[in-house]
Every structure is written in C-alpha cells, then in structure tokens.
Amino acid sequence: GAGVSQSPRYKVAKRGQDVALRCDPISGHVSLFWYQQALGQGPEFLTYFQNEAQLDKSGLPSDRFFAERPEGSVSTLKIQRTQQEDSAVYLCASSFIEEGGETQYFGPGTRLLVL
Amino acid sequence: AQSVTQLGSHVSVSEGALVLLRCNYSSSVPPYLFWYVQYPNQGLQLLLKYTSAATLVKGINGFEAEFKKSETSFHLTKPSAHMSDAAEYFCAVRGSARQLTFGSGTQLTVLP
Numbered sequence: 001g002a003g004v005s006q007s008p009r010y011k012v013a014k015r016g017q018d019v020a021l022r023c024d025p026i027s028g029h030v031s032l033f034w035y036q037q038a039l040g041q042g043p044e045f046l047t048y049f050q051n052e053a054q055l056d057k058s059g060l061p062s063d064r065f066f067a068e069r070p071e072g073s074v075s076t077l078k079i080q081r082t083q084q085e086d087s088a089v090y091l092c093a094s095s096f097i098e099e100g101g102e103t104q105y106f107g108p109g110t111r112l113l114v115l
Numbered sequence: 116a117q118s119v120t121q122l123g124s125h126v127s128v129s130e131g132a133l134v135l136l137r138c139n140y141s142s143s144v145p146p147y148l149f150w151y152v153q154y155p156n157q158g159l160q161l162l163l164k165y166t167s168a169a170t171l172v173k174g175i176n177g178f179e180a181e182f183k184k185s186e187t188s189f190h191l192t193k194p195s196a197h198m199s200d201a202a203e204y205f206c207a208v209r210g211s212a213r214q215l216t217f218g219s220g221t222q223l224t225v226l227p
Binding site: 004006031033035040041042043044045048055056059091093100101102103104105106107108109111 | 160207214220
C-alpha cells in the first residue's frame, strides 16, 4: 500500500514568511509524529498525535511552531515568521501497534530553506 | 530519559568487507531499539528493530544487530558490503515515551 507522503518536498521561504507543511499518513495509522532533522544531524522529535489529539508537543522549539490534525488523518505543521535557523528537513512518521510492538514509518520529508 | 551514541560519524569499507556500525544507548526502562537507513533526499527506511523477543535481530538487505544489555549496545553488522549499502545509518531508542530518540548518524562509504 501507499506509504507516508509529504508535501511540498522542497520549500524556499523568505525570512518572516509563514509556511505550512503537510503529512498524509498511512491509512489506518492512529499515531503521527513530526521530527526536525538539521543538516548532518539525526532527527529530533517535535510533536505527536494520537488520532486528533496532540499528546506531546514538548519538542516544538518555539511558539512559532504549531501542528494540527483536526480529523485524525492528515496533519499540518505550520511555522510562523520563519527564521534562518528553521532551515531543516521536516520528517513525518505514522505508526500502529503490530506484533513486536510499535514501528514508525517515515515519509520522504520536506526540505525547508529559509533565506 | 534516553539517549543514543553512534561512534564514528563516517565509516569506510571495501566492497565485500564486513560492515560494523556501532550504537550505544541509555534508557531508564527496557528499551526498544531500531536501525534506520537514509538514502540521499529520502526519508528513513526501517532496517530492523529489537523488541525483546530475541537478542539477535535480522533485518532487510542482509543486516543484523545484536542487543547486549551488559554493554548497552546494539551494533549493526553485515558480513559483506555492497555498493548499494552506501547511505547514512541511524540508531534510535524508544523508552518510556512514544517518540524515538536518534543518534547523530553514521555515513557509510563502500569503496570498490
């Protein structure tokens, strides 16, 4: 079946612009996670949802970052007043509980460049 | 709290040689451990995972990893490297929280 999809794949923004990044999880996956991957680093957790409920947003770096999943499927990560330090790849993952535990399946990411 | 340390940000091996990528973790609870591979401009693909069923875990593409609790390690190995194995590899741990904590990654280069 189809995997996790993300759009756009690439986004260039001028400093101060707002951006919205979309994630379409695997159908039926209840949990959805957002990670930020800076150049040359491992992904770092931002936030996660179970259905439409945002259960943990402890990784969001500032109040300029906002995520939603209103119908428990598609999720949007919004960054307001972008700054150069927001430049990174934003990865979305969805998961379900299977034999042997929970596995997160990742999308291809959105590469954000803030000029 | 949990953390992952990957020793060696860059590893080079010859084609056909043994691949060994090191991962040490810390976790306050029995961990779930994962290895992911990332090809350029792509997302993360799961190679294998440890969930306490067996200490030696076999994954895709001939990779395997052994969980050693006494050493808090979960090193990734492959007996014979192939050119297509060139990529970045990430070790990750999940403890009491739902999210994954990743290491900083190891870039594997395979020399002809």
